[in-house]
Amino acid sequence: MIELDFSGHQPIYEQIIQQVKMALSKGELKPGDAIPSVRKMALELSVTPATVAKAYQELERQKIIETIRAKGTFIAANVKMKVDDDKLTIIQKKITGEILELKMMGYSVEEVKQFVADIYTAL
């Protein structure tokens, strides 16, 4: 279900976070659904449990999953991303660098808009 890219520079734990969010976005996961235990997912992905734990910890911090003692880990009932201005600023900073690269490669505004729209709809 989750596919990792080990060769790249994106941290493994971030890839896990992102793919859980993506599954949620696509409707493959719904509030209340159970997700594999840290150990189980670590086995499936061939990574160390610590890496999965770090991803889950961050997801829990963002209130996307909930851990219930001795029961397991579940998608939070009320998955509702808080629109945080700080976070928006961070995203803007990160995205600016990539937009700049695209612009310097010669892409027009329209092309970039199409580019992100394609990504958006694929999520």
Place this chain on the structure above:
Amino acid sequence: MIELDFSGHQPIYEQIIQQVKMALSKGELKPGDAIPSVRKMALELSVTPATVAKAYQELERQKIIETIRAKGTFIAANVKMKVDDDKLTIIQKKITGEILELKMMGYSVEEVKQFVADIYTAL
């Protein structure tokens, strides 16, 4: 002219690269223009010359600047970013994470398109 953010996670040398590109994109720098020497910019930015040198070397590798022996560093005459498929893939991967965040915050496709268009035109 260049402002650095020391607090964060983005490497200093990448910030320098980005801001030189941005100045070029905005027309503040034009082909043939001299840019400050490694040492001078290092002093201005209060970083070590090695950090500036690393940024300049990467910019030269991308053919954005040219260094002339013992003369200084200049914006390349033919600033023309090569459209590299590998690079495009990397950019897409990086941008996907941010688009996903925006989508989960509840932004619509149109809003995201507007978001990136605003960034693009500000560059």
Place this chain on the structure above:
Amino acid sequence: MIELDFSGHQPIYEQIIQQVKMALSKGELKPGDAIPSVRKMALELSVTPATVAKAYQELERQKIIETIRAKGTFIAANVKMKVDDDKLTIIQKKITGEILELKMMGYSVEEVKQFVADIYTAL
């Protein structure tokens, strides 16, 4: 495995790059093989880790090696040098100077051809 010449003008990091490529060319290294960590090789060669890191980074930029986070560095799966016209021009310029020296020493075309053929087969 790698032997450095500290006396000369060729940068250490370039020597490392060259010798890794040579080992690859000779078949002593194969795609997927691990190469020593930055620190380990730095110890072996009695140079600072930064120098080895610079060599590795350039090799990665050329897609000859891949680094996997916190795991180590490996020969890339698809080692396939891209034939870059710019690079070919640079090589031609560099080689021209040496061929000229040989010609002025009195070597004939045939002798020079034999000379480079011998080098080629020894790689």
Place this chain on the structure above:
Amino acid sequence: MIELDFSGHQPIYEQIIQQVKMALSKGELKPGDAIPSVRKMALELSVTPATVAKAYQELERQKIIETIRAKGTFIAANVKMKVDDDKLTIIQKKITGEILELKMMGYSVEEVKQFVADIYTAL
């Protein structure tokens, strides 16, 4: 007569040395011919006299030119490159790196031989 490439990484003085040798190799210059004074050539090439002087000094060291006080500088009567084993070793080292690059780009021995033959005959 001499064309310099300022943008590159080859030292100016080496370019001057090389082009004098090339003119000699092509027969454009013959033993006994006068070559411009340091000042004159410096003016023609738009470089500082010190750079030309350095080139002439090296050419004189290699017995390719002779300076006659108050007369000027001339191509040496007996231009005869000494076949120096040390020098041959140095040339071999330098050329090996470039041959290796060509090999890794996928060029065959025959192609490399043709490559150098073309360069040789053009000199």
Place this chain on the structure above:
DNA sequence: GTGGTCTAGACCACG
């Protein structure tokens, strides 16, 4: 443990 980044200094070749 791994690689990535940065500092503070030094020496060198070049023009």
Place this chain on the structure above:
DNA sequence: GTGGTCTAGACCACT
């Protein structure tokens, strides 16, 4: 003066 290279040491994020 310029950029290029190297050392010695440090801190960080990731696994």
